[in-house]
Amino acid sequence: MPHQQQSRPVRRLIIAGGGTAGWMAAAALSRTLGKVLDIKLVESDDIGTVGVGEATIPSLAQFHRLIDIDERDFMAATQATFKLGISFENWRARGHDYIHAFGSTGTDHWTAGFHHFWQKGREAGIAADYGDYCLEHKAARALRFGHLPDDGLVYAYHLDASRYARYLRRYAEHFGIERIEGKIADVQRDPANGNVAALVLDSGRRLEGDLFLDCTGFRSLLLGQTMGVPYDDWSQWLFNDSAIAVQTESVGPAVPYTRAIAHDWGWQWRIPLQHRTGNGMVFSSRFVDDDTARAALLANLEGKPLTEPRVIRFTPGQRQQVWAGNVIGLGLASGFLEPIESTSIHLIQRSIVRLLQLFPTEGIEPADVAEFNTQAADDIRTIRDFIILHYKVTERDDTPYWRAARDMAVPPSLQHRLDLFGGSGRVFRSQNELFSENSWVQVMLGQGLIPRTQHHTAHVMPERELAAFLDGIRTGIDRTVAQMPGHQAYVERYCPGGKP
Template structure:
C-alpha cells in the first residue's frame, strides 16, 4: 500500500490578522512535525483592511492555544475587555439594548429561563431581559471581572468575555510569536502563481523581483483579492447582497472620549450603522452603509459628525460584497479571512471566522494526497458557518420597526432566508429557540436580539405555570437583585487593568 507523505511545506499568502493568526497556530500545533516549514509571504506596500477590532469569546481559546499571557496581550494590543455589543436605535430611534456574552437568569423547573421571564411579563413584571444578564449590567456600569466557573452559584459563573484591540498591533504581536517559533517571513509583492499542468495544484508563487516561493499546501490570506482561490483557481463567489445590502464602509480612529464601557456599540443610521470600539489608547469608529442608499461623501460626513474625539487619521474607504467563495478549500489551497468571504462586522465575527477556519484546517489537516473526503467536509462546515452567521445578521435588519428611510423599508420587507424564517416562526409561536449543528450563536444570543428587537412570542412553555404569579415576580426580582449586587462589587474596567498589569502608560492614551 502506498501511503501519501505528510505535507511539510506550507506557504501562507498574505499577512495581516488572518495571515499571522494562521502562521502562529500552525507553528504552535504542528511545529514538531519532521521537516515542517511555514513561510508567510507579504508586502509592506499592501494595506490591510481592518474594518473591525472587536472579537467574540472564542478568541480566548485561540490565545490560550498559543499560550499567550493575557496581560501582555492587553498591553501589546492596547486592548480593552468586551462583555457584549450595545445596539442603539436598531428597533426604533431612542431604543437601545445589549447583546451580552453569557446567559440570562437561571433555568428553573428544568426549562429555559426566558419562559419564566415571559410569564412575568404577562403578570405585570416590567423588567427588561438585559436586567438578567451579568454581562449586560456590568457592561453598562463600566465594570469588569473574570468569570468564576469555580463558584457555580455566582452570576459570574455565567459570564463570558472577549476583547477589543488594535488589529494591526495584534498582527504584529503574532508575527513576533510566529517568527520566534520558526515561521519565516518573505517580503515581496506576488505577481504570478505557478500551477501544475495536470493537476492544477498551486506549486509556487512568483514575486515581483523574480523569486519563487514553492510549497505543498497554500493558505490564501490575501484579503478581498483572493489571489489564489478566487483568481488563480477560479472558485466563484456567492453574493448575499440580497440579504445584506450594505456594501461599503468608512473607518477612522479618534481620540478617547465619551463613556468608557467594556462594550462595542452599534448605532443604526439611515442607510446602515456605525461602530464604536473603545481601546485603551483611542476609539475605533466606522460607518457600514449601502451605497445604493447613501453616497460615500455623505456617509463619511455622517461618521465624522458622530465621533467622541478628534480624528487621528484620514478616513479609510472600503468596498465589499457580502458572501463567500463557493468552496473555501480547492485543490491544495485553503482560503481564510477575507479571501474566503466577508460578512459585515455587525456581530464581530470576522476574526472568529479566521479562527474557526484554522481550527477546521488543523482537524482535517491533509497529507500530499489531498483526499476529497476531508476537503468536502471542510467546505461543508465552512459554508454552514457562513450561512448561520448570515441568518443572525439578517435578523437585526429584519426585526426592526424603523421605516424612516428607503434602506430600512427594504430591510423590514425582505423575505428572510429559510433558516431564519424557521427560527422566527418557532420563537413567535412558543418562545422556543432552535439551534442546530452547533452553530456559533447560542440560544441566549438569539433570545437577546429577538426579544430586544420586538419579536414577541404568543405563548411560552406550559411548565412556567407551575409557579404562581407572586412566586414568579419574587424569583425574577431576586435574580435581578443578586446580579446588581454582584456587579456593584466589581472594579471598573480601568481599575481592573491597572490592578492586573494590563494597562498601558497614560502617555500612550492618544497615540494612533
Template structure:
C-alpha cells in the same frame, strides 16, 4: 500505506488572518518536519478594521498559551461584555446583546420562557436586568469571573488594535520558526494536470514553492479565486451594505466595556473603545447613500479629535463556494465577508484555522477532507449570515428607503423558520454547531421587537409567586455581584495597561 506528511506550508498574505494562521500552525505542526513561510508585502495594506471580538477568542489565546494581560497591553486592548444596539428597532430605542446567559434555568425550564410568563403579568423587571454582562456593562464595571468562582460567570471578549494584534502574533510565530518573506505575489504556478498550486512567483522574480497554501490575501483571493476560480456566493440581496468608511478618534473619557452599534439612515456606525483611541466606522449601502455623504455623516457623529484621514472600503457580502480547493485553503476575507455587526470576523478566521488543524491533510490531499471542511465552513458562515440579517429585517423603522427595503425583503428560509417558531411560543432550536446560542437570539429577537404571542405552556407547572420571588432574588444577586467589581478603567490600569 500512509502518504507522506505535508512539509512545506506557504501562507499568502499577513494581517490578522495570516498571522493567526502562522501562529496556530507554528504551535501545532512539528518544526523539524514542516516549514512554514508567510509571504506579505508592505506595499499592500490590510483592512484592519476588525477590532472587536467575541468570547471564543479566549480559546484561541489559551490554545497558543498567550498571557492575557500581556496580550491586552500589547494591543491597546479593552474588555468587551457585549454590544449595545441603538436605533435599530426604532429611532431612539436601544437594547443590549450580552455575552453569556440570561438568568438561570429553573427545574430544567428555560429562563426566557419563565421571563415571558412573568413579563406578560408585569411581575418582573426588563430582561436585561437578569444578564450579568448587561448589568456590569451598564455600570461600566469589569472583573474576570470564571465559571464556579462566583454565582454568575462573566464571559468576555476584547477590543484591540488589529495592526498591533498582527504584530503581536508575528512575534509569536517567528519565535517558533515561521519565516516571513517580504514580497508582492505577481503570478501563481499550477500543475498542468491537477491544477494544484505549486508555487507563487514574486514581483522580483523569486519563487516560493509549497505543498499546502493558505490564502490570506484578502478580498482578492489571489489563490482561491484568482488561480482556482472557486466561485463566490453573493448575499447583497439580503445584506445590501457594501461600503464602509473608518476613522480613528482620540479617546474621549473612560473606555466602556462594550461595543456600540448605532443604526444610521443607510446602515450603521460602530464605536469601539481602545486604551489609546476610539475606532469608528460607518457600514452603509451605496445604493442608498453616496460615499461623500456617508463620510460626512460619520465625521459628524464621531466624538473626540479625528486622528487620521477617513479610510474607505468596498466589499461584497458573501462567501466562497469552496473554502478548500485542491491544495489551497482560504481564510479571512479570502474566504468571505460578513459585516462586523456581531464582531464575527476574527471568530470565522479562528474557526477556519481550527477546522484546518482538525482535518490537516497529508501530501495525498484526500478530497473527502476538503469536502468536510467546506461543509463545516459553509455552515459557520450561513449561521452568522442569518443572525446578522435578523437585525435588519426585524425592525419597525420606515423612515428611510434603506430601512423600508430591509424590513420588507425576503429572508433565507432558515431564518424565516426561526422567527416564525419564536413568534408562536418563544421556542428556539440551534442547528448543527451554529455559533449563536438561545441567549443571543433571545436578546436580539426581543430587542428588535419580536415578542412571542404566548409562552411555552409547560412553565405553568411552576408556582407563579415562587417564580416571581426567585427572579427578584436573582436580580438583586446579579446587582450585588456587579457592585463588588472595580470599574473597567481601574481593572485595566491595575492589570494590563498599554505600554
C-alpha cells in the same frame, strides 16, 4: 481496492498574505505543527490591510488559551480593552437601545428557556427588563469589569488589529516561522492536477509548497483568481456594501461594550481601545453616497480624528468552496460579512482550528476537503442569518433603507427561526452554531419580536414562586456587579499598554 491517496504528504506550508488572518494562522500552526512543517509567510509592507476588525467575541480568548498566549501580555501589546457585548442603538426604533450581551440570562428549565418564565413574569407585572437577569449585561451598563472565579464573567476584547498582527508575528517567529518580504508576481499551477505549485515573487524568488493558505484579502489571489472558485453574493439580504473607517482620540473612560448606532441607511460602530477609539460607518451605496455617509460619520464622532477617513468596498457573501485543491482561503479571501456582530476574526479562528483537526499530513483527501467545506458553509450561513435578523425584524419604517430591510424575503432557514420564536418562543439550534440560544433570544426580543405564547412549564409555576425565582436571580447579579471595579480602572491596573 485500497483507497488511493490524492496528493503528496504535506510538509511545506505557504501562507500568502499577513494581516490578522495570515498571522493568526502562522501563530497557531507554528505553535502546534512547527516542528514537523516548513512554514513560510509571504507579505509585503507596501500592501495595506483592511484592519477594521477591532471588536471580537469570547471565542478569541479560547483560541489564545489553546496556543498559550498570555492575556496580560496580549492586551498590553494591542492596547486592548474588555468587551461584554454590543449596544444596538436606534435599530428597533429611533431612541430605542438594547445590549446583546455575552454569557447567559437567567436560569433555564430543562424543558424551556428562561425567557418563557421572564415573559410570563412580564405579563404579570413582576419581571424587570430582560437584561437585568444577565450578569454581563448589568456589568456593561454599570461600566464595570472583573475576572470572576471559575470564568464567571464571559467576555471578549476590543483590540488594535494592526498591533495584533505584529504581536502574532513575533509569537510565530519565536516558533520558527519564516517571514518573506515581497509581492506575489505570479502563481504557478501543476499542469497534472491544477493545484498551486509555487508562488513567484517580484524579486524572482520561487516558493514551492504542498499546501497554500490564501490570506490575500478581498483579492482572493489564490482561491478566487487562480483556482477560480465562484463567489456567492448575499447582497439581496445584506444591503450594505461600503464602510468608512477613522480613528479618533479617546475621550472619557472606555466602556466595556461595542456601540452599533443605526442611521438612516446603515450603521456606525464605536470601539474603545486604551489609546484611541475605532470608528466607522457601514452603509449601502444604493441608499446613500460616500460624501453623505462620510459627513454623517464625522459629525457623530467623539474626539479628534487621528486618521483620514477611508472607504472600503465589499460584497457580502462567501466562496462556494473555502478549500479547493491545495488552497484554503482564510478571512476576506474566503468571504465577508459586515462587522455588526464582530464575527470576522472568529471565522478565521474557526477555519484554523478546523484545519488543525483535519490537517492533511499524509496527503489531501477529498473526504476531508468536503467536510471542511461543509462545516465552513454551515458556520457562515448561520452567522449570515443572525445578521439579517437585525435588519428584518424592526419597527423602523422611516426611511427607504429600513422599509426595504423590513419587507425583504429572508432565507428559509431564518424565516423558520422567526416563525418558531414568534409563535411559541422556541429556539432550536445545531450543536456547533456560534450564537447561543441566549444570543438569538436577546436580539429577537431586542428588535421587537415577542412570542405569542410561552411554554406550559412557565404557566405551572405559581406567581409568588415565579416572583421569588426572578428576584433571586436579579438580586444575585446586582450583588456581584456592585463588587466589581470600574472597567477603565481595571484595565489600567491589569494590562496597561502605555503610549502608542
